[in-house]
Amino acid sequence: MKTVTLKERHDKKYKDGYLVVEESDVFDMDNLNEGDLFILKNASEEELGLFYFGRQNRGIGYKVSNDLSVRLTQNYFTDLMKKARLEREPLYRAGHTNAFRIYNGEGDGLGGFTVDNYNGHLLIQWYSKGIYRYQQEVLTALKSVFNYESIYEKLRFEKEVPTYLLTDTPTEFPIIIEENNLFYTINFEDGPMTGIFLDQRDVRNKILSLPLEEGTMLNLFAYSGGFSVAAAKNGMDTTSVDIAKRSLELIEQNFALNELTLDNHFRYTLDVFDMFKYCRRKNLLYDLIVIDPPSFSRSKKRRFSVKSNYHELIEEAAFLTKANGYLLCSTNASDYTLNAFKKMIESTLENQTRDFEFVEVMGLPKDFKTTNLYKPSKYLKVVLIKFLD
Ligand code: SAH
Numbered sequence: 001m002k003t004v005t006l007k008e009r010h011d012k013k014y015k016d017g018y019l020v021v022e023e024s025d026v027f028d029m030d031n032l033n034e035g036d037l038f039i040l041k042n043a044s045e046e047e048l049g050l051f052y053f054g055r056q057n058r059g060i061g062y063k064v065s066n067d068l069s070v071r072l073t074q075n076y077f078t079d080l081m082k083k084a085r086l087e088r089e090p091l092y093r094a095g096h097t098n099a100f101r102i103y104n105g106e107g108d109g110l111g112g113f114t115v116d117n118y119n120g121h122l123l124i125q126w127y128s129k130g131i132y133r134y135q136q137e138v139l140t141a142l143k144s145v146f147n148y149e150s151i152y153e154k155l156r157f158e159k160e161v162p163t164y165l166l167t168d169t170p171t172e173f174p175i176i177i178e179e180n181n182l183f184y185t186i187n188f189e190d191g192p193m194t195g196i197f198l199d200q201r202d203v204r205n206k207i208l209s210l211p212l213e214e215g216t217m218l219n220l221f222a223y224s225g226g227f228s229v230a231a232a233k234n235g236m237d238t239t240s241v242d243i244a245k246r247s248l249e250l251i252e253q254n255f256a257l258n259e260l261t262l263d264n265h266f267r268y269t270l271d272v273f274d275m276f277k278y279c280r281r282k283n284l285l286y287d288l289i290v291i292d293p294p295s296f297s298r299s300k301k302r303r304f305s306v307k308s309n310y311h312e313l314i315e316e317a318a319f320l321t322k323a324n325g326y327l328l329c330s331t332n333a334s335d336y337t338l339n340a341f342k343k344m345i346e347s348t349l350e351n352q353t354r355d356f357e358f359v360e361v362m363g364l365p366k367d368f369k370t371t372n373l374y375k376p377s378k379y380l381k382v383v384l385i386k387f388l389d
Pocket of ligand 1: 197222225226227242244292293297
Protein backbone atom coordinates (compact mmCIF):
# COMPACT_ATOMS: atom_id res chain seq x y z
CA MET A 1 0.00 0.00 0.00
CA LYS A 2 1.28 3.46 -0.91
CA THR A 3 1.90 6.00 1.81
CA VAL A 4 1.87 9.74 2.43
CA THR A 5 4.04 11.04 5.26
CA LEU A 6 3.22 14.17 7.21
CA LYS A 7 5.71 16.81 8.29
CA GLU A 8 6.81 16.66 11.88
CA ARG A 9 4.24 18.11 14.29
CA HIS A 10 1.60 18.34 11.52
CA ASP A 11 -0.28 15.24 12.67
CA LYS A 12 -2.46 16.53 15.50
CA LYS A 13 -5.62 17.20 13.48
CA TYR A 14 -5.34 13.87 11.63
CA LYS A 15 -5.01 12.04 14.94
CA ASP A 16 -8.24 13.79 15.95
CA GLY A 17 -9.92 12.35 12.87
CA TYR A 18 -9.71 15.19 10.34
CA LEU A 19 -10.95 13.98 6.97
CA VAL A 20 -8.99 15.90 4.35
CA VAL A 21 -5.23 15.80 3.83
CA GLU A 22 -3.92 19.30 3.22
CA GLU A 23 -0.93 19.51 0.95
CA SER A 24 0.88 21.96 3.24
CA ASP A 25 1.01 19.22 5.92
CA VAL A 26 2.68 16.68 3.65
CA PHE A 27 6.39 15.95 3.89
CA ASP A 28 6.67 13.17 1.35
CA MET A 29 4.44 10.96 -0.74
CA ASP A 30 4.69 7.97 -3.00
CA ASN A 31 3.91 8.41 -6.63
CA LEU A 32 0.11 8.40 -6.50
CA ASN A 33 -2.47 8.29 -9.27
CA GLU A 34 -5.88 9.92 -8.83
CA GLY A 35 -8.11 7.48 -6.95
CA ASP A 36 -5.30 5.43 -5.40
CA LEU A 37 -5.69 4.43 -1.78
CA PHE A 38 -2.89 5.38 0.60
CA ILE A 39 -2.03 5.13 4.26
CA LEU A 40 -1.36 8.44 6.02
CA LYS A 41 1.63 8.30 8.36
CA ASN A 42 3.15 10.81 10.73
CA ALA A 43 6.87 11.53 11.00
CA SER A 44 7.30 8.65 13.45
CA GLU A 45 5.67 6.18 11.05
CA GLU A 46 2.43 5.86 12.99
CA GLU A 47 -0.50 4.95 10.71
CA LEU A 48 -3.30 7.52 10.86
CA GLY A 49 -5.86 6.03 8.52
CA LEU A 50 -6.73 5.05 4.99
CA PHE A 51 -7.36 7.80 2.40
CA TYR A 52 -7.86 8.07 -1.35
CA PHE A 53 -5.81 10.42 -3.47
CA GLY A 54 -7.83 13.12 -5.23
CA ARG A 55 -6.70 16.66 -5.83
CA GLN A 56 -9.32 19.34 -5.24
CA ASN A 57 -9.37 22.84 -3.76
CA ARG A 58 -9.83 21.46 -0.24
CA GLY A 59 -6.78 19.15 -0.25
CA ILE A 60 -5.19 16.13 -1.85
CA GLY A 61 -7.18 13.29 -0.37
CA TYR A 62 -10.24 12.20 1.60
CA LYS A 63 -10.33 9.78 4.46
CA VAL A 64 -11.88 6.40 3.74
CA SER A 65 -11.56 4.71 7.12
CA ASN A 66 -9.51 4.10 10.24
CA ASP A 67 -9.64 0.45 9.19
CA LEU A 68 -6.74 -0.02 6.77
CA SER A 69 -8.28 -3.14 5.26
CA VAL A 70 -11.29 -1.32 3.71
CA ARG A 71 -11.41 -1.26 -0.13
CA LEU A 72 -13.57 0.89 -2.43
CA THR A 73 -15.49 -2.04 -3.92
CA GLN A 74 -18.99 -2.23 -5.36
CA ASN A 75 -20.27 -3.48 -2.00
CA TYR A 76 -18.64 -0.56 -0.22
CA PHE A 77 -20.53 1.97 -2.37
CA THR A 78 -23.81 0.04 -2.28
CA ASP A 79 -23.71 -0.01 1.54
CA LEU A 80 -22.88 3.69 1.57
CA MET A 81 -25.93 4.49 -0.57
CA LYS A 82 -28.23 2.19 1.43
CA LYS A 83 -27.32 4.03 4.60
CA ALA A 84 -27.83 7.41 2.93
CA ARG A 85 -31.21 6.30 1.56
CA LEU A 86 -32.41 5.20 4.98
CA GLU A 87 -31.66 8.60 6.47
CA ARG A 88 -33.70 10.37 3.75
CA GLU A 89 -36.77 8.24 4.48
CA PRO A 90 -38.67 11.15 6.12
CA LEU A 91 -38.08 13.37 3.07
CA TYR A 92 -39.14 10.67 0.64
CA ARG A 93 -42.33 10.29 2.63
CA ALA A 94 -43.01 13.98 3.25
CA GLY A 95 -45.21 14.51 0.20
CA HIS A 96 -44.68 18.27 -0.08
CA THR A 97 -41.02 18.20 -1.17
CA ASN A 98 -39.48 16.17 -3.98
CA ALA A 99 -36.05 17.78 -4.34
CA PHE A 100 -33.31 17.23 -1.78
CA ARG A 101 -29.77 15.93 -1.32
CA ILE A 102 -29.55 12.16 -1.10
CA TYR A 103 -25.81 11.81 -0.58
CA ASN A 104 -23.68 14.54 0.96
CA GLY A 105 -20.01 13.56 0.66
CA GLU A 106 -18.10 13.28 3.94
CA GLY A 107 -21.30 13.81 5.97
CA ASP A 108 -22.57 10.51 4.57
CA GLY A 109 -19.28 8.64 4.92
CA LEU A 110 -17.01 9.43 1.97
CA GLY A 111 -16.15 12.90 0.70
CA GLY A 112 -15.54 14.09 -2.84
CA PHE A 113 -18.98 13.75 -4.41
CA THR A 114 -22.63 14.59 -3.74
CA VAL A 115 -25.93 13.40 -5.21
CA ASP A 116 -29.17 15.39 -5.41
CA ASN A 117 -32.64 14.15 -6.21
CA TYR A 118 -34.81 16.49 -8.28
CA ASN A 119 -38.16 14.71 -8.45
CA GLY A 120 -36.58 11.46 -9.62
CA HIS A 121 -33.86 13.04 -11.74
CA LEU A 122 -30.56 12.48 -9.95
CA LEU A 123 -27.51 14.73 -10.25
CA ILE A 124 -24.06 13.51 -9.17
CA GLN A 125 -21.42 16.19 -8.66
CA TRP A 126 -17.79 15.04 -8.68
CA TYR A 127 -15.14 17.21 -7.03
CA SER A 128 -11.94 15.39 -8.04
CA LYS A 129 -10.60 13.08 -10.71
CA GLY A 130 -9.71 10.71 -7.89
CA ILE A 131 -13.27 10.00 -6.83
CA TYR A 132 -14.39 10.00 -10.46
CA ARG A 133 -12.39 6.80 -10.89
CA TYR A 134 -15.19 5.13 -8.94
CA GLN A 135 -17.93 6.51 -11.19
CA GLN A 136 -19.20 3.08 -12.29
CA GLU A 137 -19.40 1.72 -8.75
CA VAL A 138 -21.29 4.81 -7.54
CA LEU A 139 -23.65 4.65 -10.51
CA THR A 140 -24.41 0.97 -9.98
CA ALA A 141 -25.00 1.61 -6.28
CA LEU A 142 -27.34 4.54 -6.97
CA LYS A 143 -29.33 2.53 -9.50
CA SER A 144 -29.81 -0.35 -7.12
CA VAL A 145 -30.75 1.73 -4.06
CA PHE A 146 -32.72 4.78 -5.29
CA ASN A 147 -35.73 5.18 -7.58
CA TYR A 148 -34.86 7.36 -10.56
CA GLU A 149 -36.03 8.46 -13.97
CA SER A 150 -32.66 9.71 -15.16
CA ILE A 151 -29.16 10.22 -13.75
CA TYR A 152 -26.84 13.07 -14.73
CA GLU A 153 -23.37 14.13 -13.57
CA LYS A 154 -21.46 17.40 -13.36
CA LEU A 155 -17.66 17.33 -13.36
CA ARG A 156 -16.84 20.07 -10.87
CA PHE A 157 -13.12 19.34 -11.16
CA GLU A 158 -13.15 20.60 -14.73
CA LYS A 159 -13.15 24.31 -15.42
CA GLU A 160 -16.25 24.41 -17.58
CA VAL A 161 -18.17 22.02 -15.25
CA PRO A 162 -19.53 19.82 -18.07
CA THR A 163 -22.80 17.89 -17.59
CA TYR A 164 -23.36 14.35 -18.91
CA LEU A 165 -26.29 11.98 -19.04
CA LEU A 166 -25.55 8.58 -17.46
CA THR A 167 -28.79 6.76 -18.21
CA ASP A 168 -30.41 5.93 -21.57
CA THR A 169 -33.12 8.51 -22.15
CA PRO A 170 -32.37 12.24 -21.96
CA THR A 171 -34.69 14.33 -19.83
CA GLU A 172 -36.40 17.30 -21.43
CA PHE A 173 -35.42 20.30 -19.37
CA PRO A 174 -36.69 22.34 -17.68
CA ILE A 175 -38.36 20.05 -15.17
CA ILE A 176 -40.39 21.26 -12.20
CA ILE A 177 -39.72 20.39 -8.59
CA GLU A 178 -41.83 20.92 -5.50
CA GLU A 179 -40.54 22.18 -2.19
CA ASN A 180 -42.86 22.81 0.76
CA ASN A 181 -45.76 23.19 -1.68
CA LEU A 182 -43.90 25.74 -3.83
CA PHE A 183 -42.61 25.01 -7.34
CA TYR A 184 -39.35 25.78 -9.09
CA THR A 185 -37.96 25.31 -12.58
CA ILE A 186 -34.83 23.18 -12.93
CA ASN A 187 -32.34 22.70 -15.74
CA PHE A 188 -29.23 20.53 -15.31
CA GLU A 189 -27.86 21.62 -18.68
CA ASP A 190 -27.76 25.38 -18.24
CA GLY A 191 -24.33 26.07 -16.73
CA PRO A 192 -22.96 25.01 -13.34
CA MET A 193 -26.15 25.89 -11.39
CA THR A 194 -29.47 24.03 -11.65
CA GLY A 195 -32.08 26.70 -10.96
CA ILE A 196 -32.29 26.31 -7.19
CA PHE A 197 -29.94 26.04 -4.24
CA LEU A 198 -31.36 23.08 -2.39
CA ASP A 199 -29.32 23.94 0.71
CA GLN A 200 -31.48 27.06 1.37
CA ARG A 201 -34.71 25.11 1.80
CA ASP A 202 -35.09 25.90 5.52
CA VAL A 203 -34.45 29.58 4.83
CA ARG A 204 -37.09 29.76 2.09
CA ASN A 205 -39.46 28.14 4.55
CA LYS A 206 -38.56 30.70 7.20
CA ILE A 207 -39.28 33.58 4.82
CA LEU A 208 -42.63 31.99 4.07
CA SER A 209 -43.59 32.31 7.73
CA LEU A 210 -42.15 35.68 8.79
CA PRO A 211 -44.84 38.01 10.18
CA LEU A 212 -44.54 40.36 7.22
CA GLU A 213 -47.70 39.92 5.15
CA GLU A 214 -48.15 43.04 3.04
CA GLY A 215 -44.57 44.09 3.70
CA THR A 216 -41.88 44.71 1.13
CA MET A 217 -38.83 42.58 0.43
CA LEU A 218 -35.54 43.34 -1.32
CA ASN A 219 -33.75 40.20 -2.56
CA LEU A 220 -30.10 40.90 -3.34
CA PHE A 221 -28.17 38.36 -5.47
CA ALA A 222 -31.56 36.91 -6.33
CA TYR A 223 -30.55 34.35 -9.01
CA SER A 224 -33.80 32.47 -9.83
CA GLY A 225 -35.74 34.29 -7.11
CA GLY A 226 -36.28 31.39 -4.72
CA PHE A 227 -36.41 33.73 -1.72
CA SER A 228 -38.65 36.15 -3.64
CA VAL A 229 -41.19 33.42 -4.43
CA ALA A 230 -41.34 32.50 -0.74
CA ALA A 231 -41.77 36.15 0.27
CA ALA A 232 -44.43 36.72 -2.40
CA LYS A 233 -46.35 33.64 -1.24
CA ASN A 234 -46.22 35.12 2.25
CA GLY A 235 -47.95 38.21 0.90
CA MET A 236 -45.00 40.56 0.44
CA ASP A 237 -44.21 42.78 -2.52
CA THR A 238 -40.76 41.84 -3.77
CA THR A 239 -37.81 43.39 -5.57
CA SER A 240 -35.20 40.99 -6.95
CA VAL A 241 -31.75 42.16 -8.00
CA ASP A 242 -29.13 40.19 -9.89
CA ILE A 243 -26.33 41.25 -12.17
CA ALA A 244 -26.97 38.36 -14.55
CA LYS A 245 -29.62 38.89 -17.18
CA ARG A 246 -30.68 35.24 -17.21
CA SER A 247 -32.19 35.80 -13.75
CA LEU A 248 -35.13 37.71 -15.20
CA GLU A 249 -36.44 34.74 -17.12
CA LEU A 250 -35.88 32.30 -14.26
CA ILE A 251 -37.67 34.55 -11.79
CA GLU A 252 -40.58 35.05 -14.17
CA GLN A 253 -40.89 31.30 -14.69
CA ASN A 254 -40.81 30.60 -10.96
CA PHE A 255 -43.47 33.22 -10.25
CA ALA A 256 -45.69 31.79 -12.98
CA LEU A 257 -45.26 28.25 -11.64
CA ASN A 258 -46.56 29.43 -8.28
CA GLU A 259 -49.51 31.27 -9.77
CA LEU A 260 -48.14 34.65 -8.81
CA THR A 261 -48.58 37.58 -11.17
CA LEU A 262 -45.70 39.99 -11.52
CA ASP A 263 -47.71 42.95 -10.23
CA ASN A 264 -45.69 44.56 -7.44
CA HIS A 265 -42.83 42.13 -8.01
CA PHE A 266 -39.95 44.07 -9.52
CA ARG A 267 -36.86 42.68 -11.18
CA TYR A 268 -33.62 44.53 -11.82
CA THR A 269 -30.53 43.47 -13.74
CA LEU A 270 -28.05 45.50 -11.73
CA ASP A 271 -24.94 45.33 -9.62
CA VAL A 272 -26.24 45.41 -6.02
CA PHE A 273 -24.11 48.46 -5.27
CA ASP A 274 -25.85 50.34 -8.09
CA MET A 275 -29.17 49.17 -6.67
CA PHE A 276 -28.21 50.69 -3.31
CA LYS A 277 -27.61 54.04 -4.99
CA TYR A 278 -30.91 53.78 -6.83
CA CYS A 279 -32.81 52.97 -3.62
CA ARG A 280 -31.24 55.87 -1.78
CA ARG A 281 -32.04 58.26 -4.59
CA LYS A 282 -35.67 57.12 -4.67
CA ASN A 283 -36.00 56.78 -0.88
CA LEU A 284 -37.03 53.16 -1.16
CA LEU A 285 -37.31 51.26 2.13
CA TYR A 286 -38.03 47.60 2.83
CA ASP A 287 -39.38 45.40 5.63
CA LEU A 288 -37.05 42.54 4.74
CA ILE A 289 -33.72 42.59 2.96
CA VAL A 290 -32.06 39.33 2.00
CA ILE A 291 -28.32 39.31 1.29
CA ASP A 292 -26.96 36.08 -0.21
CA PRO A 293 -23.83 36.83 -2.22
CA PRO A 294 -21.45 34.39 -3.86
CA SER A 295 -18.14 34.03 -1.95
CA PHE A 296 -16.42 35.96 -4.73
CA SER A 297 -17.76 38.07 -7.52
CA ARG A 298 -16.17 40.28 -10.10
CA SER A 299 -18.19 42.73 -12.14
CA LYS A 300 -16.85 45.30 -14.59
CA LYS A 301 -16.70 47.89 -11.87
CA ARG A 302 -15.65 46.08 -8.74
CA ARG A 303 -14.37 42.98 -7.12
CA PHE A 304 -16.26 41.57 -4.15
CA SER A 305 -15.30 38.96 -1.60
CA VAL A 306 -17.42 37.85 1.32
CA LYS A 307 -14.50 37.99 3.70
CA SER A 308 -13.50 41.59 2.99
CA ASN A 309 -16.66 43.29 1.70
CA TYR A 310 -19.70 41.77 3.41
CA HIS A 311 -19.87 44.63 5.91
CA GLU A 312 -20.40 47.09 3.03
CA LEU A 313 -23.53 45.21 2.02
CA ILE A 314 -24.84 45.34 5.58
CA GLU A 315 -24.07 49.05 5.98
CA GLU A 316 -26.01 49.86 2.85
CA ALA A 317 -28.86 47.47 3.62
CA ALA A 318 -29.24 48.92 7.12
CA PHE A 319 -30.01 52.30 5.53
CA LEU A 320 -32.78 50.75 3.50
CA THR A 321 -34.52 48.68 6.17
CA LYS A 322 -37.71 50.08 7.72
CA ALA A 323 -38.32 50.41 11.45
CA ASN A 324 -38.85 46.92 12.92
CA GLY A 325 -37.69 45.44 9.64
CA TYR A 326 -35.55 42.35 9.14
CA LEU A 327 -32.17 41.72 7.60
CA LEU A 328 -31.30 38.20 6.52
CA CYS A 329 -27.57 37.68 5.98
CA SER A 330 -26.35 34.48 4.36
CA THR A 331 -22.95 33.18 3.34
CA ASN A 332 -21.71 29.87 2.01
CA ALA A 333 -18.02 30.69 2.47
CA SER A 334 -16.70 27.58 4.24
CA ASP A 335 -13.69 29.39 5.71
CA TYR A 336 -15.89 32.03 7.40
CA THR A 337 -16.88 30.74 10.85
CA LEU A 338 -20.34 31.48 12.24
CA ASN A 339 -18.73 33.35 15.13
CA ALA A 340 -16.66 35.58 12.89
CA PHE A 341 -19.67 36.18 10.65
CA LYS A 342 -21.88 37.17 13.60
CA LYS A 343 -19.17 39.41 15.02
CA MET A 344 -18.79 41.16 11.67
CA ILE A 345 -22.56 41.74 11.51
CA GLU A 346 -22.63 42.97 15.08
CA SER A 347 -19.75 45.39 14.76
CA THR A 348 -21.03 46.71 11.45
CA LEU A 349 -24.47 47.43 12.87
CA GLU A 350 -23.08 48.89 16.07
CA ASN A 351 -21.35 51.50 13.97
CA GLN A 352 -24.74 52.49 12.63
CA THR A 353 -27.07 54.21 15.05
CA ARG A 354 -29.81 51.59 14.89
CA ASP A 355 -30.77 49.18 17.61
CA PHE A 356 -31.17 45.53 16.60
CA GLU A 357 -31.40 41.98 17.88
CA PHE A 358 -30.38 38.57 16.55
CA VAL A 359 -33.57 36.63 15.91
CA GLU A 360 -32.29 33.32 14.61
CA VAL A 361 -29.30 31.51 13.18
CA MET A 362 -29.97 28.96 10.46
CA GLY A 363 -27.85 26.54 8.51
CA LEU A 364 -28.00 23.51 6.28
CA PRO A 365 -31.12 21.35 6.18
CA LYS A 366 -30.85 17.79 7.54
CA ASP A 367 -30.31 16.12 4.18
CA PHE A 368 -27.08 18.11 3.79
CA LYS A 369 -25.57 15.85 6.42
CA THR A 370 -22.41 17.21 8.01
CA THR A 371 -19.73 15.85 10.31
CA ASN A 372 -17.90 17.39 13.24
CA LEU A 373 -14.72 15.78 11.94
CA TYR A 374 -14.64 18.28 9.09
CA LYS A 375 -15.91 21.73 10.08
CA PRO A 376 -15.99 23.21 6.54
CA SER A 377 -18.82 20.77 5.79
CA LYS A 378 -21.07 23.16 7.76
CA TYR A 379 -20.49 25.92 5.23
CA LEU A 380 -23.90 27.60 5.22
CA LYS A 381 -24.53 30.33 7.80
CA VAL A 382 -27.70 32.39 7.77
CA VAL A 383 -28.34 35.06 10.39
CA LEU A 384 -31.70 36.80 10.82
CA ILE A 385 -31.67 40.24 12.45
CA LYS A 386 -34.52 42.49 13.49
CA PHE A 387 -34.17 46.22 13.84
CA LEU A 388 -35.77 47.52 17.01
CA ASP A 389 -36.24 51.09 15.80
N1 SAH B 1 -29.77 33.90 -3.39
C1 SAH B 1 -29.84 32.97 -4.51
C2 SAH B 1 -28.49 32.43 -4.92
C3 SAH B 1 -27.48 33.47 -5.26
S1 SAH B 1 -26.24 32.85 -6.33
C4 SAH B 1 -30.78 31.84 -4.17
O1 SAH B 1 -31.02 31.55 -3.01
O2 SAH B 1 -31.25 31.19 -5.12
C5 SAH B 1 -25.34 34.30 -6.59
C6 SAH B 1 -25.96 35.25 -7.60
O3 SAH B 1 -25.30 36.51 -7.41
C7 SAH B 1 -25.75 34.89 -9.04
O4 SAH B 1 -27.00 34.77 -9.70
C8 SAH B 1 -24.93 36.06 -9.62
O5 SAH B 1 -25.32 36.42 -10.93
C9 SAH B 1 -25.24 37.18 -8.66
N2 SAH B 1 -24.24 38.24 -8.53
C10 SAH B 1 -22.89 38.12 -8.43
N3 SAH B 1 -22.32 39.34 -8.26
C11 SAH B 1 -23.33 40.24 -8.23
C12 SAH B 1 -23.37 41.67 -8.05
N4 SAH B 1 -22.27 42.37 -7.88
N5 SAH B 1 -24.58 42.27 -8.06
C13 SAH B 1 -25.71 41.55 -8.23
N6 SAH B 1 -25.73 40.20 -8.40
C14 SAH B 1 -24.55 39.56 -8.39
